[in-house]
Amino acid sequence: MIDFDLSPNVRQQKDLIRSVAEGAMRPIAREFDEREHEKPWDFLKMMWEVSGGRSMTGEDSNEDPSAKKKGPRENTLTAAITIEELSWGDAGLYLSIPNPGLGGAAVQAAGTPEQKKRFLAPFQGGEPKWAAMAITEPHCGSDSAALQTTAVRDGDEWVLNGTKIYCTAGQMAAEKSDGFVVVWATLDRDAGRAGIKSFVVPAHTPGMTVVKVENKLGIRASDTAMIVFEDCRIPADNILGSAEVMKSTEGFKGAMATFDATRPLVAASALGIGQAALDLVREELEKRGRPIRYGISDSRLTKIESDFIDAESDLHAARLLTWRAAWMMDRGQRNNLEASMAKAKAGLAVTIATQKAVELMGPLGYSRKMLLEKWMRDAKINDIFEGTQQINMLIIARRILGYSSKELS
Secondary structure, three states, rough: OOOOOOOOOHHHHHHHHHHHHHHHHHHHHHHHHHHOOOOOHHHHHHHHHHHHOOOOOOOOOOOOOOOOOOOOOHHHHHHEEEEEEEEHHHHHHHHHOOOOOHHHHHHHHOHHHHHHHHHHHHHHOOOOEEEEEEEEEEEEEEOOOHHHOOOEEEOOOOEEEEEEEEOHHHHHHHHHHEEEEEEEEEEEEHHHHHHEEEEEEEOOOEEEEEEEEEEOOOOOOOEEEEEEEEEEEHHHHOOOOHHHHHHOOOHHHHHHHHHHHHHHHHHHHHHHHHHHHHHHHHHHHHHHOOOOOOOOOOHOOOHHHHHHHHHHHHHHHHHHHEEEEEHHHHHHOOHHHHHHHHHHHHHHHHHHHHHHHHOHHHHHHHOOOHHHHHHHHHHHHHOOOOHHHHHHHHHEEEEEEEEOOOOOO
């Protein structure tokens, strides 16, 4: 029999984070949705002190990879549970918390042991720090292989030139911390994917400039930045991976491997938003003497109950897919297919769940008296960033059918 119960350690972590989400995030969620470009510094500093700068991508930046572990690792699964609970509190606030984030995940996926120590260890202690990933460009969205930002070797340095958009936590990583931005750039535009590598650009590096912070539909407490690189010079050993990475396509593969770790975590965030919406609807229905009735035949369910249970079932299915993808990552198993399945399913499930929640509450759900309309706005990004619904469905089809990107695009 398959056991889907969480271990005592993970369950304890879940309960702890739920108390933070309920006590520290919910009370300020509306305020910092309205004040998009202001930062909840008291909350951010509290979260930094509590976390000690540890990553939410499932890795401890000071962890000794050679140390023997007792029992199976649960880093990624614990991170998924943590992120779901934080997003249940508020997804925008969760994304604004200082931590290595997607940039740190890229270093974990593609960096050498020395690079992991150099770039991630400083996240322990000290002042709050952020890291970000800069991939998307104005002329290319989902087609990462078509990016135009260049990296040219000049002696002991790389010189970066190009523009990146929609960088989550980009402003904080580039301007307000001692963190870094991981930049995807090409050594040779004619080489396609083979020419693409990842580079670490420390905060405050001359030539890296935040030129715009977006006004967004949702996750408004988190900054999303446009960053321009103009003759931006970084040390030669800031290219992620070994020296051999420049001679092969491994740079692009290593960068893409980042998403195998982070897509389940994006899915987890979607689950938290969706669960928050359904929990509120259930609570409101119970107040009105109309609790959801489980365990009866479909023919006896009201339309409200049927719609609610369908949305809840989809969310639960997405949760099991997410936990499986995280479980595989923790065991060092290839989870490219499962990560994309979790991301695609969760992005669709949360969109439907939050829209249904607003619908079921009628005018009250559409108003700002509740957080439901906010959660509906927050939800949609999970169906877009780190691979759109369409891109992830393509990846799933390729893996199942055994096609390459050239054969099925």
